[in-house]
Amino acid sequence: MSEQTRQKRLPCRRCGGTHFQKAAFRQYVGGTYSASPGGELYEDGPPWQILVCLCGEPLVPHVGRSLTLEQRKSLEESLNKAFHFRRQTELDTIRLRLLEEFPSRKELEKLHESVDTLMNVLQNLEKDPCK
Numbered sequence: 001m002s003e004q005t006r007q008k009r010l011p012c013r014r015c016g017g018t019h020f021q022k023a024a025f026r027q028y029v030g031g032t033y034s035a036s037p038g039g040e041l042y043e044d045g046p047p048w049q050i051l052v053c054l055c056g057e058p059l060v061p062h063v064g065r066s067l068t069l070e071q072r073k074s075l076e077e078s079l080n081k082a083f084h085f086r087r088q089t090e091l092d093t094i095r096l097r098l099l100e101e102f103p104s105r106k107e108l109e110k111l112h113e114s115v116d117t118l119m120n121v122l123q124n125l126e127k128d129p130c131k
Contacts, residue, residue: 010059012053012055012057012059013057014053014055014057015053015054015055015057017053017054017055019053019054020051020052020053020054020059021051021052021054022049022050022051022052023049023050023051023052023058024047024048024049025047025048025049025050025075025078026043026044026045026047026048027043027044027045027071027074027075028041028042028043028044029041029042029043029044045071048067048075056086057086058079058082
């Protein structure tokens with residue numbers, strides 16, 4: 001493989017990988033009646049082919065067929081929602097959120113010491129209530 005071909009490859013914006021799977025995405029419309037599960041849904045046009053990295057990140061699509069402005073906005077909105085959902089559910093994001101919301105080990109140790117001190121004061125008061 002030539003160096004020029006290697007440089008032209010598009011990297012994934014998340015992991016930097018260059019191997020992708022072509023996936024077909026369809027938009028569905030509901031509102032009709034059907035006795036079978038999912039039977040009320042039907043495809044709203046042909047599928048859009050989007051490259052998806054091995055890590056799960058979709059490559060910003062260069063849609064092969066022409067889309068109306070409304071269809072393009074809808075596709076971009078769906079991609080953005082999926083992007084934000086994946087970011088919120090990544091392990092590092094969850095870990096950082098937990099670190100912000102819960103006390104650290106040092107804070108817990110300090111709290112434990114304060115509770116021990118308070119317990120000692122209360123025990124001393126029980127022994128000698130006149131103090």
